[in-house]
Amino acid sequence: MAWDRIIGQRRVKELLRRVLSSGSVAHAHLFWGGEGVGKDAMAIEFGRALNCHQNQVDPCGACASCRKVDMLQHPNISLIVALPVGKNEQSGDDPVTVLSEDQIGAIQDQLKLKAENPYHRIAVPKANFIKINSVRNLRREASLSSFEGGKRVFIITNAEEMNAEASNSLLKTLEEPSSDSVLILTTAQKEHLLPTILSRCQLVQFDPLSEEELQEALVTRNGVESEQAALVARLADGSYTAALEMLSVDMVAQRQEAVHFLRLVLGSQKIPLALEVERIAALGDRNAVERWMKLLGVWLRDAMVLREQGEAGLLNRDQLKDLSSFNQKFPHAYLYRALESVDTSIALVGKNGYLPLVVTSLAIDLKRHLAS
Numbered sequence: 001m002a003w004d005r006i007i008g009q010r011r012v013k014e015l016l017r018r019v020l021s022s023g024s025v026a027h028a029h030l031f032w033g034g035e036g037v038g039k040d041a042m043a044i045e046f047g048r049a050l051n052c053h054q055n056q057v058d059p060c061g062a063c064a065s066c067r068k069v070d071m072l073q074h075p076n077i078s079l080i081v082a083l084p085v086g087k088n089e090q091s092g093d094d095p096v097t098v099l100s101e102d103q104i105g106a107i108q109d110q111l112k113l114k115a116e117n118p119y120h121r122i123a124v125p126k127a128n129f130i131k132i133n134s135v136r137n138l139r140r141e142a143s144l145s146s147f148e149g150g151k152r153v154f155i156i157t158n159a160e161e162m163n164a165e166a167s168n169s170l171l172k173t174l175e176e177p178s179s180d181s182v183l184i185l186t187t188a189q190k191e192h193l194l195p196t197i198l199s200r201c202q203l204v205q206f207d208p209l210s211e212e213e214l215q216e217a218l219v220t221r222n223g224v225e226s227e228q229a230a231l232v233a234r235l236a237d238g239s240y241t242a243a244l245e246m247l248s249v250d251m252v253a254q255r256q257e258a259v260h261f262l263r264l265v266l267g268s269q270k271i272p273l274a275l276e277v278e279r280i281a282a283l284g285d286r287n288a289v290e291r292w293m294k295l296l297g298v299w300l301r302d303a304m305v306l307r308e309q310g311e312a313g314l315l316n317r318d319q320l321k322d323l324s325s326f327n328q329k330f331p332h333a334y335l336y337r338a339l340e341s342v343d344t345s346i347a348l349v350g351k352n353g354y355l356p357l358v359v360t361s362l363a364i365d366l367k368r369h370l371a372s
């Protein structure tokens, strides 16, 4: 079914379907909202509808045009992404052919992954920004007429990665719209775009995905077992992309580390705790520290659920034994306070807080709240 490939986002789907039925599609759109909530996937689907031979509101998914869009090989659909700068690249050069064979290969691999999974985050080595040559290319192509009577759709993903030159060049395109083309910019950082660009786009806001939507997607699309899907959905902050990335790390091992940390905090041996604090702070990767803290938070949340409501609703069902013995040992633990401390620490990690200090104060706070 049309639009079914997009997880959740019912409001946006309805909005875009209304736009398509009315036949008055704006020249430029900005899809904005968190990472991994489906902005690119929606942009591709929108492009599919604008080019479907059968139905231009609910694309059929079966015609030659729909199939080409699915493979990201439709001549009317262009994806503009950050690219490396070529050796001796000059203004006006083709942004891709100036690159080395290896680099072009890497880009093709990424596009293939994106075609297989529109939620894939494209990452090309050394691609730090969207080049002016890519935008110039877009301007040139937008001035040509589209193929097979559809619309040319230019999707600028992570539009905040345009450098100043590229942004200014895009502004000119936005000022001279061509009737055959539709521009869709996607971004999780709207504030990094020029106000003059924002004012020329139809803004479409995307919501974070709900835990239920994420859980269902993980079960049905990725064959993840329901309990693990619930846990990952809880940790993914409304992002399917983040959830997929989490599946690739060993969550069980990481959760064991979080539980081990709690044991040390509640124990009386200072040196092992100090060493563990040092180890975590030295992970270096803030995402990894944040994930570790979230796992810790989910475990504490489960202790609270178990104490107040019983087993149903546990996210770490396999931890039942450890959770029960924790609750028996610390029946008066201030779990709400402990969870607040974990949330504060996660916020500090996100704000570039000094990790050794953040983890040390978390250990002190947890000891005070839990062993009181």
Ligand SMILES: [Zn+2]
Pocket: 051, 052, 053, 054, 055, 059, 060, 061, 062, 063, 064, 065, 066, 067
């Ligand atoms: Zn079709």
